[in-house]
Amino acid sequence: AQSVAQPEDQVNVAEGNPLTVKCTYSVSGNPYLFWYVQYPNRGLQFLLKYITGDNLVKGSYGFEAEFNKSQTSFHLKKPSALVSDSALYFCAVRDPHSNYQLIWGAGTKLIIKP
Amino acid sequence: EAQVTQNPRYLITVTGKKLTVTCSQNMNHEYMSWYRQDPGLGLRQIYYSMNVEVTDKGDVPEGYKVSRKEKRNFPLILESPSPNQTSLYFCASSPQTSTDTQYFGPGTRLTVL
Numbered sequence: 001a002q003s004v005a006q007p008e009d010q011v012n013v014a015e016g017n018p019l020t021v022k023c024t025y026s027v028s029g030n031p032y033l034f035w036y037v038q039y040p041n042r043g044l045q046f047l048l049k050y051i052t053g054d055n056l057v058k059g060s061y062g063f064e065a066e067f068n069k070s071q072t073s074f075h076l077k078k079p080s081a082l083v084s085d086s087a088l089y090f091c092a093v094r095d096p097h098s099n100y101q102l103i104w105g106a107g108t109k110l111i112i113k114p
Numbered sequence: 115e116a117q118v119t120q121n122p123r124y125l126i127t128v129t130g131k132k133l134t135v136t137c138s139q140n141m142n143h144e145y146m147s148w149y150r151q152d153p154g155l156g157l158r159q160i161y162y163s164m165n166v167e168v169t170d171k172g173d174v175p176e177g178y179k180v181s182r183k184e185k186r187n188f189p190l191i192l193e194s195p196s197p198n199q200t201s202l203y204f205c206a207s208s209p210q211t212s213t214d215t216q217y218f219g220p221g222t223r224l225t226v227l
Contacts, residue, residue: 009154036216043118043204043218044157090156101147101172102216106156 002027002095006105013081013112021076021108023091032094033074034102035065039087047089050074061085081112116141118219120205126225127195135190135222137205145208146188147172147216148180150201157204163188195226 003026013019025031035047048059055067065076076089091105118139127133139146147162149172159172163182177199179191188207192199203222208214 034215036218041221043220044206044216045218046215049215092157101159101162104157106154 004105006108010109019078019081023074025093034092036090037087083112086112120219130194137188139207143207147206148190149204197226200226
């Protein structure tokens, strides 16, 4: 079955330190992968996506993600965390067997402490 | 301003009282979708629409209806709401398919007593 896993419910990082939010997927065929962010009391906002090409994808607000086919992962990273990065982060993957709808991870709450 | 709007933003209702949550986008997007967000479950798709008059069930369609009579509007209808439909609902749109970047509305927090 197609699925997306975000193994950490919450990630705590000190401001200025690098951050990683993990995502692994299970989908047949070539995956289309996405990261979205949800700030408190707001809708989701697109951060970045991998469709094809360079495995390192750069997105909004200084975030990047690395597609690793052998490990079926698409971890979100940022070199230096800001307090304003505190939010809920969702990973999603296209499901080629369900009319290409997105399968969403459960979300990871990122807390950046000053 | 390009946006997806939802109304109402907050709604408290009682079991069995029909309600409609409206969704409208001004970006001429073909694809629209409804999700519900529950703690620990992430986003689950309720219904989606690839174009006008074309709608399909998502993962959790039971208890919901939708219609797509115009490109810009995609209302979510709960004919007889029940407490297990208490949730945070999001409407989203994208230019063509779900592989395009999706633009989300601000959300509607629904409580069914």
